[in-house]
Amino acid sequence: MTLHIEERDDRVVATLDRPEKRNAIDQSMVNALHELCTILEESPRTLILTGSDGVFAAGADIAQLRDRTAEDARRGINATVFIRIHELPMPVIAAIDGYALGGGAELAYAADIRIATPSLRIGNPEPGLGIIAAAGATWRLPEIVGDARASDLLLTGRTLDAEDALRWGLVSALHPAAELLPAAHGIADRIAANDALATQHTKRALRTPRAGHPSVELELQAELFESPEKHRRMTEFLERKSR
Structure with missing residues:
Protein backbone atom coordinates (compact mmCIF):
# COMPACT_ATOMS: atom_id res chain seq x y z
CA MET A 1 0.00 0.00 0.00
CA ALA A 193 -18.08 24.56 10.50
CA ASN A 194 -19.09 26.38 7.33
CA ASP A 195 -21.78 25.41 4.85
CA ALA A 196 -20.38 22.72 2.55
CA LEU A 197 -22.12 24.06 -0.56
CA ALA A 198 -20.88 27.61 0.11
CA THR A 199 -17.37 26.21 0.54
CA GLN A 200 -17.59 24.30 -2.75
CA HIS A 201 -18.91 27.38 -4.55
CA THR A 202 -16.12 29.52 -3.07
CA LYS A 203 -13.56 27.06 -4.40
CA ARG A 204 -15.23 27.11 -7.82
CA ALA A 205 -15.07 30.90 -7.89
CA LEU A 206 -11.42 30.90 -6.83
CA ARG A 207 -10.57 28.45 -9.62
CA THR A 208 -12.45 30.31 -12.37
CA PRO A 209 -10.22 32.25 -14.81
CA ARG A 210 -10.39 36.05 -14.57
CA ALA A 211 -12.51 36.29 -17.73
CA GLY A 212 -15.30 34.42 -15.95
CA HIS A 213 -15.68 37.03 -13.19
CA PRO A 214 -17.90 38.51 -11.86
CA SER A 215 -20.64 36.49 -13.56
CA VAL A 216 -19.52 33.24 -11.92
CA GLU A 217 -19.93 34.69 -8.41
CA LEU A 218 -23.35 36.06 -9.24
CA GLU A 219 -24.64 32.70 -10.47
CA LEU A 220 -23.15 30.78 -7.56
CA GLN A 221 -24.50 33.33 -5.09
CA ALA A 222 -27.92 33.14 -6.72
CA GLU A 223 -28.02 29.41 -6.03
CA LEU A 224 -26.92 29.91 -2.43
CA PHE A 225 -29.51 32.66 -1.86
CA GLU A 226 -32.22 30.07 -2.53
CA SER A 227 -30.73 27.38 -0.26
CA PRO A 228 -32.44 26.38 3.02
CA GLU A 229 -29.04 26.30 4.72
CA LYS A 230 -28.45 29.98 4.00
CA HIS A 231 -31.80 30.85 5.56
CA ARG A 232 -31.18 28.62 8.59
CA ARG A 233 -27.70 29.97 9.28
CA MET A 234 -28.72 33.61 8.90
CA THR A 235 -31.76 33.10 11.11
CA GLU A 236 -29.58 31.56 13.83
CA PHE A 237 -27.15 34.48 13.52
CA LEU A 238 -29.92 37.03 13.92
CA GLU A 239 -31.43 35.19 16.87
CA ARG A 240 -28.05 35.05 18.65
CA LYS A 241 -27.53 38.75 17.98
CA SER A 242 -30.93 39.66 19.43
CA ARG A 243 -30.37 37.90 22.76
Whole structure:
Protein backbone atom coordinates (compact mmCIF):
# COMPACT_ATOMS: atom_id res chain seq x y z
CA MET A 1 0.00 0.00 0.00
CA THR A 2 1.55 3.30 -1.12
CA LEU A 3 -1.26 5.54 0.11
CA HIS A 4 -2.69 5.18 3.60
CA ILE A 5 -6.24 6.54 3.81
CA GLU A 6 -8.17 7.52 6.94
CA GLU A 7 -11.79 8.41 6.27
CA ARG A 8 -13.99 10.57 8.50
CA ASP A 9 -17.44 11.98 7.95
CA ASP A 10 -16.20 15.41 6.86
CA ARG A 11 -12.59 14.76 5.77
CA VAL A 12 -10.11 12.25 4.45
CA VAL A 13 -6.46 12.06 5.47
CA ALA A 14 -4.23 10.55 2.77
CA THR A 15 -0.65 9.75 3.75
CA LEU A 16 1.92 9.09 1.05
CA ASP A 17 3.57 5.93 2.33
CA ARG A 18 6.69 4.70 0.53
CA PRO A 19 9.20 5.49 3.29
CA GLU A 20 11.90 3.30 1.75
CA LYS A 21 11.77 5.61 -1.32
CA ARG A 22 11.15 8.84 0.63
CA ASN A 23 7.54 8.68 -0.63
CA ALA A 24 8.58 9.07 -4.27
CA ILE A 25 5.49 9.11 -6.47
CA ASP A 26 5.34 5.96 -8.60
CA GLN A 27 2.63 4.50 -10.81
CA SER A 28 1.00 2.60 -7.95
CA MET A 29 0.69 5.82 -5.93
CA VAL A 30 -0.75 7.63 -8.96
CA ASN A 31 -3.32 4.84 -9.30
CA ALA A 32 -4.20 5.08 -5.60
CA LEU A 33 -4.62 8.86 -5.89
CA HIS A 34 -6.97 8.39 -8.85
CA GLU A 35 -9.05 5.96 -6.78
CA LEU A 36 -9.16 8.48 -3.94
CA CYS A 37 -10.26 11.24 -6.31
CA THR A 38 -13.15 9.05 -7.50
CA ILE A 39 -14.29 8.67 -3.89
CA LEU A 40 -14.05 12.40 -3.17
CA GLU A 41 -15.74 13.43 -6.41
CA GLU A 42 -18.71 11.23 -5.49
CA SER A 43 -18.70 12.10 -1.78
CA PRO A 44 -17.09 15.54 -1.39
CA ARG A 45 -15.00 16.00 1.75
CA THR A 46 -11.95 18.03 2.69
CA LEU A 47 -8.72 16.22 1.83
CA ILE A 48 -5.57 16.42 3.95
CA LEU A 49 -2.47 15.24 2.07
CA THR A 50 0.66 14.43 4.05
CA GLY A 51 3.66 12.10 3.98
CA SER A 52 5.12 9.43 6.24
CA ASP A 53 8.41 9.41 8.13
CA GLY A 54 9.16 13.13 8.02
CA VAL A 55 9.00 13.47 4.23
CA PHE A 56 6.16 14.70 2.03
CA ALA A 57 7.42 13.36 -1.30
CA ALA A 58 11.00 13.52 -2.54
CA GLY A 59 9.83 13.58 -6.15
CA ALA A 60 8.60 11.24 -8.81
CA ASP A 61 10.18 7.79 -8.90
CA ILE A 62 13.35 8.39 -10.96
CA ALA A 63 13.74 4.69 -11.79
CA GLN A 64 10.36 4.79 -13.52
CA LEU A 65 10.91 8.24 -15.04
CA ARG A 66 14.20 7.18 -16.65
CA ASP A 67 12.42 4.52 -18.70
CA ARG A 68 9.42 6.62 -19.76
CA THR A 69 9.05 7.54 -23.41
CA ALA A 70 7.75 10.52 -25.35
CA GLU A 71 4.34 8.86 -25.48
CA ASP A 72 4.39 8.51 -21.67
CA ALA A 73 5.15 12.24 -21.41
CA ARG A 74 2.16 13.06 -23.62
CA ARG A 75 -0.11 10.96 -21.40
CA GLY A 76 0.63 13.31 -18.47
CA ILE A 77 0.74 10.51 -15.89
CA ASN A 78 1.33 12.75 -12.87
CA ALA A 79 -0.20 15.91 -14.34
CA THR A 80 -3.57 14.23 -14.88
CA VAL A 81 -3.99 13.05 -11.32
CA PHE A 82 -2.73 16.37 -9.90
CA ILE A 83 -5.36 18.16 -11.99
CA ARG A 84 -8.05 15.90 -10.51
CA ILE A 85 -6.79 16.68 -7.00
CA HIS A 86 -6.75 20.41 -7.76
CA GLU A 87 -10.33 20.25 -9.05
CA LEU A 88 -11.84 18.25 -6.18
CA PRO A 89 -15.08 19.89 -4.97
CA MET A 90 -13.91 20.50 -1.38
CA PRO A 91 -10.62 22.08 -0.23
CA VAL A 92 -7.33 20.19 -0.31
CA ILE A 93 -4.81 20.85 2.48
CA ALA A 94 -1.17 19.82 2.00
CA ALA A 95 0.60 19.27 5.33
CA ILE A 96 4.25 19.17 4.29
CA ASP A 97 7.10 17.87 6.41
CA GLY A 98 10.62 17.67 5.04
CA TYR A 99 11.27 17.25 1.34
CA ALA A 100 8.71 18.17 -1.32
CA LEU A 101 10.72 18.03 -4.52
CA GLY A 102 9.88 17.62 -8.19
CA GLY A 103 6.58 15.78 -8.47
CA GLY A 104 6.19 16.06 -4.70
CA ALA A 105 6.34 19.84 -4.96
CA GLU A 106 3.85 19.79 -7.85
CA LEU A 107 1.46 17.69 -5.77
CA ALA A 108 1.73 20.32 -3.03
CA TYR A 109 1.12 23.12 -5.55
CA ALA A 110 -2.15 21.37 -6.52
CA ALA A 111 -3.53 21.88 -2.99
CA ASP A 112 -5.66 24.86 -1.98
CA ILE A 113 -3.87 25.39 1.34
CA ARG A 114 -0.28 24.48 2.18
CA ILE A 115 1.23 24.38 5.66
CA ALA A 116 4.64 22.99 6.56
CA THR A 117 7.25 22.31 9.20
CA PRO A 118 10.53 24.21 9.66
CA SER A 119 12.32 21.30 7.95
CA LEU A 120 10.53 21.95 4.65
CA ARG A 121 12.67 21.84 1.53
CA ILE A 122 10.64 22.49 -1.62
CA GLY A 123 11.56 23.00 -5.25
CA ASN A 124 11.79 21.61 -8.76
CA PRO A 125 15.23 20.24 -9.68
CA GLU A 126 13.96 18.65 -12.92
CA PRO A 127 16.25 20.58 -15.34
CA GLY A 128 19.23 19.02 -13.58
CA LEU A 129 17.83 15.63 -14.59
CA GLY A 130 17.28 16.63 -18.19
CA ILE A 131 13.51 17.18 -17.98
CA ILE A 132 11.08 19.96 -17.05
CA ALA A 133 8.54 20.27 -14.27
CA ALA A 134 5.59 19.20 -16.42
CA ALA A 135 2.96 18.24 -13.80
CA GLY A 136 1.66 21.71 -13.02
CA ALA A 137 4.57 23.77 -11.74
CA THR A 138 4.92 25.99 -14.82
CA TRP A 139 1.34 27.24 -14.60
CA ARG A 140 0.46 26.81 -10.91
CA LEU A 141 3.60 28.25 -9.36
CA PRO A 142 3.27 31.68 -11.09
CA GLU A 143 -0.30 31.86 -9.77
CA ILE A 144 0.92 31.13 -6.25
CA VAL A 145 4.12 33.19 -5.98
CA GLY A 146 4.14 35.39 -9.09
CA ASP A 147 6.03 35.19 -12.38
CA ALA A 148 9.39 36.48 -11.15
CA ARG A 149 9.72 34.08 -8.24
CA ALA A 150 8.35 31.14 -10.22
CA SER A 151 10.92 31.81 -12.95
CA ASP A 152 13.67 32.05 -10.34
CA LEU A 153 12.71 28.71 -8.79
CA LEU A 154 12.00 26.74 -11.96
CA LEU A 155 14.86 28.01 -14.13
CA THR A 156 17.55 27.55 -11.48
CA GLY A 157 16.19 24.31 -10.04
CA ARG A 158 17.06 25.52 -6.56
CA THR A 159 15.32 24.46 -3.37
CA LEU A 160 13.59 26.80 -0.92
CA ASP A 161 13.78 26.35 2.82
CA ALA A 162 10.78 26.81 5.09
CA GLU A 163 11.33 30.47 5.91
CA ASP A 164 11.71 31.45 2.26
CA ALA A 165 8.65 29.37 1.31
CA LEU A 166 6.65 31.21 3.99
CA ARG A 167 8.00 34.60 2.92
CA TRP A 168 7.16 33.87 -0.71
CA GLY A 169 3.62 32.80 0.18
CA LEU A 170 4.20 29.26 -1.05
CA VAL A 171 3.01 28.03 2.36
CA SER A 172 0.70 29.93 4.69
CA ALA A 173 2.06 28.77 8.07
CA LEU A 174 4.85 26.79 9.73
CA HIS A 175 4.31 24.37 12.61
CA PRO A 176 6.58 22.02 14.57
CA ALA A 177 6.43 18.49 13.19
CA ALA A 178 4.35 17.19 16.11
CA GLU A 179 1.79 19.95 15.54
CA LEU A 180 1.57 19.77 11.74
CA LEU A 181 -1.26 17.27 11.39
CA PRO A 182 -3.25 18.77 14.31
CA ALA A 183 -2.90 22.16 12.59
CA ALA A 184 -4.21 20.65 9.34
CA HIS A 185 -7.16 19.19 11.25
CA GLY A 186 -7.75 22.60 12.80
CA ILE A 187 -8.09 24.08 9.32
CA ALA A 188 -10.41 21.23 8.34
CA ASP A 189 -12.48 21.90 11.48
CA ARG A 190 -12.96 25.53 10.45
CA ILE A 191 -13.97 24.42 6.96
CA ALA A 192 -16.40 21.87 8.40
CA ALA A 193 -18.08 24.56 10.50
CA ASN A 194 -19.09 26.38 7.33
CA ASP A 195 -21.78 25.41 4.85
CA ALA A 196 -20.38 22.72 2.55
CA LEU A 197 -22.12 24.06 -0.56
CA ALA A 198 -20.88 27.61 0.11
CA THR A 199 -17.37 26.21 0.54
CA GLN A 200 -17.59 24.30 -2.75
CA HIS A 201 -18.91 27.38 -4.55
CA THR A 202 -16.12 29.52 -3.07
CA LYS A 203 -13.56 27.06 -4.40
CA ARG A 204 -15.23 27.11 -7.82
CA ALA A 205 -15.07 30.90 -7.89
CA LEU A 206 -11.42 30.90 -6.83
CA ARG A 207 -10.57 28.45 -9.62
CA THR A 208 -12.45 30.31 -12.37
CA PRO A 209 -10.22 32.25 -14.81
CA ARG A 210 -10.39 36.05 -14.57
CA ALA A 211 -12.51 36.29 -17.73
CA GLY A 212 -15.30 34.42 -15.95
CA HIS A 213 -15.68 37.03 -13.19
CA PRO A 214 -17.90 38.51 -11.86
CA SER A 215 -20.64 36.49 -13.56
CA VAL A 216 -19.52 33.24 -11.92
CA GLU A 217 -19.93 34.69 -8.41
CA LEU A 218 -23.35 36.06 -9.24
CA GLU A 219 -24.64 32.70 -10.47
CA LEU A 220 -23.15 30.78 -7.56
CA GLN A 221 -24.50 33.33 -5.09
CA ALA A 222 -27.92 33.14 -6.72
CA GLU A 223 -28.02 29.41 -6.03
CA LEU A 224 -26.92 29.91 -2.43
CA PHE A 225 -29.51 32.66 -1.86
CA GLU A 226 -32.22 30.07 -2.53
CA SER A 227 -30.73 27.38 -0.26
CA PRO A 228 -32.44 26.38 3.02
CA GLU A 229 -29.04 26.30 4.72
CA LYS A 230 -28.45 29.98 4.00
CA HIS A 231 -31.80 30.85 5.56
CA ARG A 232 -31.18 28.62 8.59
CA ARG A 233 -27.70 29.97 9.28
CA MET A 234 -28.72 33.61 8.90
CA THR A 235 -31.76 33.10 11.11
CA GLU A 236 -29.58 31.56 13.83
CA PHE A 237 -27.15 34.48 13.52
CA LEU A 238 -29.92 37.03 13.92
CA GLU A 239 -31.43 35.19 16.87
CA ARG A 240 -28.05 35.05 18.65
CA LYS A 241 -27.53 38.75 17.98
CA SER A 242 -30.93 39.66 19.43
CA ARG A 243 -30.37 37.90 22.76
